[in-house]
């Protein structure tokens with residue numbers, strides 16, 4: 461069975477007080493073992509999360525550098541993330557591809573760096589609205605996924621997050637049939653890239669909220685969610701965890 465995952469991406473939000481609210485939640489959280497609940501705060505809050513989260517709530521980071529150390533001002537290595545007890549790291553988020561001109565090659569290096577340190581990458585892919593309108597979403601996803609052909613990458617030790625860029629932060633998630641179609645396509649692509657494709661969790665991201673999560677959690681090939689806005693409040697995040705927990 462594929463593991464279910466609910467990962468909160470705080471982006472450039474959140475405070476030490478928020479970490480404390482989630483620390484309290486982590487102590488009362490009950491969930492099936494086959495579900496991982498993860499919070500990815502900004503880097504400066506990782507230490508506090510490490511100190512205060514109960515192990516039921518895992519810690520993730522929002523990015524890592526492709527090298528393990530060196531002269532890269534402002535960047536953070538997977539090595540340090542490991543010391544901060546990060547189990548997961550988001551790589552290739554569309555906001556990083558856009559704001560920091562990250563290429564597929566750079567994202568591939570980040571995946572390798574994370575894997576080398578035993579951290580599971582949450583590898584984000586997704587198309588722009590004009591690419592969808594032009595019927596090119598499949599080509600875009602296939603291109604982004606093609607970095608997994610690098611034989612050094614362990615395709616068995618990663619999570620894929622399908623995040624249509626136009627749905628992120630828009631308030632309206634993609635339609636059910638578009639999600640099912642894209643996830644089925646990604647699963648088929650993974651099958652040509654990895655032996656254990658059926659075991660790779662595929663998350664959906666883009667305006668997942670308490671009022672649209674139950675339907676989402678029941679869609680074929682949707683193994684979890686990568687969540688921005690609705691991961692900032694315990695009341696919202698807990699409902700997302702419950703919805704995916706209920707599918708197990």
Ligand code: PGA
Nearest residue numbers: 628629666667687688689
């Ligand atoms: P959103 O962000 O849930 O606020 O749309 C999702 C993401 O960017 O991962």
